[in-house]
Amino acid sequence: MLDKEFLLCHARNQEEKEMLARIYDLAQQVLRTRQPRVTDFLDPYHAGLVDMALKRVPDLAAGSDGGYPAAERVRVLIYPDYLEPREEDWQLAYLSLRGSFAEQELSHRDFLGALLSLGLRREKIGDILLHNDRAQLVVAAEVASFVQSQLTRVGSVPVTVEEISREQICPPPRRVREIKATVPSLRLDVVAAAGFGTSRTRMAREITAQRVSVNWQVCTELSRTVREGDIISARGRGRVQVTRVTGTTRSGRLALILHRYV
Template sequence: MKPDRKKLLERARNGEERALFNRALDLGEAVLTSGVTQLTGFYDPYRAGLIISLSKALPGLAATPAGGYKGAERVCLALHPVGVEPLWTDYDFALIAIKGNFERAGVKYRDVQGALMGLGLKREKFGDIRLSDGEAQVVTTGDVAPYVAANLNKVGRVRVVVEITTCEGLRPPEHPFKEIKATVSSLRLDSVAAACFSTSRSKIVRDIEAEQLSVNWQVCSDPATPVGEGDTISARGRGRAVVAGVKGPLKSGRMGVVINKYV
């Protein structure tokens, strides 16, 4: 029995999620018809969670995430019949090592991502980007890696050399952060984000309303969105921070927050 696609698509909150659900349902239906494992692209935790939830609504279908190494943030999902666990080789992971004088040129994560997308790759074609010691490591798949190796010769103004290797031995990277202790009037997104990114509340409200902020990888356009301990706040052009702790209300009536701002 085919799933009720129309009913499942009603879960989508917007056009982007609807397109994501349609792609996942196409793959899921192919699995249920053929019994052959299918792979999604690489997705952030929020979107990966949506696909896993959707898979549970299709009897006989399961979704198993992997990102090339333990603790990966971005993962692809193997959609497979229940009881038929995917093999590591099913994911066909490959690691791209992009080497250049990054430190001298001040190359950042977004520069590497931009260079890859400048080749015509969509964001879901590659997973985590790990940048350190003059090298960017990018998790992708065996069909994408040769294309990058053949076509990527610059990141920003820095000339690069690209090598293809395996993900074997990769460990979760360390994320250096700056601890910020602040007090806020409330645990609304606009108040906490202004403290996270050391800017005014009015400026951060404009960014939120322009849909430039995400909470736990979900875009938010409402400044009054509640946030709490453990939430990850990302702002386009400003970076990412985690609400590490909340205290209060204090005697002043304000809330105390401890923020880990990635540097």
């Protein structure tokens, strides 16, 4: 018997409780039917939360897949622990979009906005991979044909959409800029300002406006202490990873190496 309260105890807020309640319902279906069930797309934080909640549940196993090895957004498959899951169980589809993207300098936000404007929920959209002459999408299989028939432009650029195979997915190399900085403390507003190259005052405003996340969870606490390995995301600015704290300067400031993904 699956203990609902055991699952929900892993939640830290109401949003997480609602998500884990949905996971509970899926897990109950798996135990009752002995057939796999798959979640919508989750970011790394929520996928990890689901994995943590399920890993000690008897008779169940869970695995994640986002279409390629380094995928950020993934669907989590919940299945009986005696089954060997198949690739098709994750119900993923792969689309290629072609258009004059380089000329218009379209961004990830432009593509996501075009998809959401069709009425799709974010949870049905996986990673969006941008190339010079095309973009590739990983989406839930149940919305693939809808995207093919309805997505005709991104911004002002006409697009053609075709379904491709998993083997054709080609993630672009990640561009990383190393930043060496010294900061008075590891407060979120301080480190984020250094990483994104802006003032602490401006970054504080963005944090309080719920535009900043730490490890994919919105954080409004300016004084939150960040640690090595943490990823800070700021809407419209990208991401910064706290790669290493290298020591303390003579003046008592902390020396950091940050990686900004551009």
